[in-house]
Amino acid sequence: MPRAEHGISRDDISENALKVLYRLNKGGFQSYLVGGCVRDLMLGEHPKDFDVVTNATPEQIKGLFKNCRLIGRRFRLAHIVFGREIIEVATFRGHHADDSDESGSHLGKQDEQGQLLRDNVFGTIEEDAERRDFTFNAMYYSVADFTVTDFANGLEAIEKREVRLIGDPQVRYREDPVRMLRAVRFAAKLNMSIHKDTAAPIPELAHLLGNIPPARLFEETLKLFLSGNGELTFKLLNQYGLIAPLFPQLKPYLHDSKSREMQFISQVLANTDERINSDQRVTPAFLYAAMLWYPLEEYTQKLALESGLAEHDAFNIAATEVLQRQTQRIMIPKRFSTVIRDIWILQQRLPRRFGRRAYQLLSHPKFRAAYDFLLVRGQVEGGSALELADWWTQFQHAEPGVQKRMLNELRKHEGGAPKPRRKRRRRPSGGNNADA
Template sequence: MSELQTAAHRIARRLIDDGHTTYFAGGCVRDALLEKTPKDYDLATSATPDEVQALFPKSNAIGAHFGVILVKEAEYFFEIASFRHDGSYTDGRHPDSVTFSTPEEDAQRRDFTVNGLFQDPLSGRIIDYVGGQNDLKTKTLRAIGEPSQRFQEDALRLMRAIRFATVLNFEIEPSTWQAIHDHAELLGQISKERIREEFVRILLAPSRARGFELLTQSGLMHHIIPEVYDLIGCEQPPQWHPEGDVYQHTRIMLDMLKQEPSEALALAVVLHDIGKPATYSYDPAEDRIRFNGHDRVGAEMSESILRRLKCSNQTIEAVQAMVANHMNFMNVQKMRTAKVKRFMARTTFEDEMELHRVDCASSNGLTDNYDFLRLKEEEFAAEPLIPTPLVTGKDLIDLGLTPGPHFKEILASIQTEQLEGRLHDREQALEWTRKSLMPHYS
């Protein structure tokens, strides 16, 4: 038994010993039945919030209004929720009121059958009031009760449905899927932060391409990145993109992406060609489709889209860099050594390499630029790509130059010679500066 599970059992035992019916609830039960290690444990109990706090005086009443108390045991935090029945949901997210009730009624208020299971912590017995065990066996995601009501109560469940179907690789039951279609516009009630959190979790799942497709087909993408719909039917040059339009290209790239991409990389795959519809042109004389400047336009659109989704500045900058630079890979074999080293020294380089790999693998299949850069990594491995500068601004002042914007140009020129392997030490660099640069800046 893991430390997390042991801590959860200690909390449950304390509630049970005090006379309260207490079960493990929701995701931890689902994951255990799927033979996955639960990442956290939620508990449901007949104890009221006041009774829970009396047993755990250092607890945090984070959601006492909804019957939820946060308890810390060892180094772990656990949500303890009183069995309840929810009132109406006028804000489309939270119940206006709750009434403490029974396990049977509590199960009925939950979102999906596979999340509506309870487990007795002492005996391990599964308590199933909603048919969740059968849906786990058939790999079916089904809303509890009337699907439309579940989604109208809490519109974030629309995103959660796609996430669970993606992460668990379950099929969405037809009436639940129809309700997602019918109520997709409700997602507009949810904050962009919560939408982004669910979207990113979908993109980081191994079946991310399927999740991307479900979001698009359901209409939910209209409230995430509506620009994705412009990719559908946006034709590409067949000689370079036999896989089809920009949407299909993007979906295939997501499917080919390595198992555990960074958030920025997953978003960059979605957005790398987002500028193509806006830059589409057809040259009848050459019978050729072009997307001139789509990398630049795409980088600008990416910033706007990610700010709309309330992404961090760090994520936005990384994605922008990847989108802006993804076409530069075609030029790497023609670059001077110094430029190749600077290209490889950027913080986003490894993610860009993966972006380039799946970009090519999903279209023309060419790997020559990727292979070239991997060989360069081996060639340059003996020393830092960008070594310590041989000359500083102080050195330039000591040479008699007046500080100014031109210092940046001078230092960059010296660094280029160093990266090219023509300057090896400070004295050599200073001498080269005196002879080659000072006449132009004195």
């Protein structure tokens, strides 16, 4: 498609991405913008990232750019660093040969289930296009002649608003099971439907996500739930049987979308979407705390019942166990797991408001997150959780005199006036401390 037919302007492209394209071309290499940035530009949106593809090898790319670092083993990539912006540059992928070359380099490797373990087979632009995942991601923009080359009818997919895989869906999902998550993410993000052939194998192959490293799944879940379409994404993931492989402890709750557990997660995701779309800060910790809250409650009750542990001890043991089970599937960095525990523990402490406790809780660094969490619980559960949320809403914004009155009223309501402090008996001088 020449310039007149596609409407992409250099004004809409990152200056740093253009620098990379121009320098690769000047170095005698082919270079193109590819994937999501071209798709988004064709949709009239502003891409967040700009990815470049070239026939230069990673080592040749590094030779052209002082600000380049090579990353990855499964996919060898070059990152060109411009301050806070990183332009990712990949070499054209080729098809896998049955045997490797003598040097042992530039190899592809698959496991017995067809999953790609290494993919450093380099090829032509045509082969690279066939190796792309979805049809609308196989469009290539050239700054040399301002054309867009559409290898897989990506424009048609955009016009039909369909997410469609290139090639045999069974094979492509086995090569990289994360493509199932990407199909859902694009459907939610771009307001598209998943083509029936692309959707059909997903429930059957969802278990393959168990083969993906937990660290990679953490990155993927951030994209799924923190892109401003989390609520819809969660519904689609559940529709295709993809929540249980990611959050096994949610499995008992997934069949009933009207249950309090599912309502709670939906409301938290809706609130998160609203914050993201209003350019407000969010933390993955809040989301994970919400996903695992009811499994934690249930496991706490089970422990307390079966072992006779005090609720506080059962809660702490259950929190550790629930987090450990989850991190076997999705890695949660410590900087987030610590906040998750704080939010959970404060749910236990927020009902205990007597004396100085209410003021101490207000000054807790994670009070705001825990209060927001309680607010959603109140909306979904009603009853005592709603009453408690309303009380904290009033208390934190009240004048000191009103706060004191609220605490006095609370004492009366919760069981009368405070008990008088018992006078300590004076020890008889020279005694043996028997009465102390």
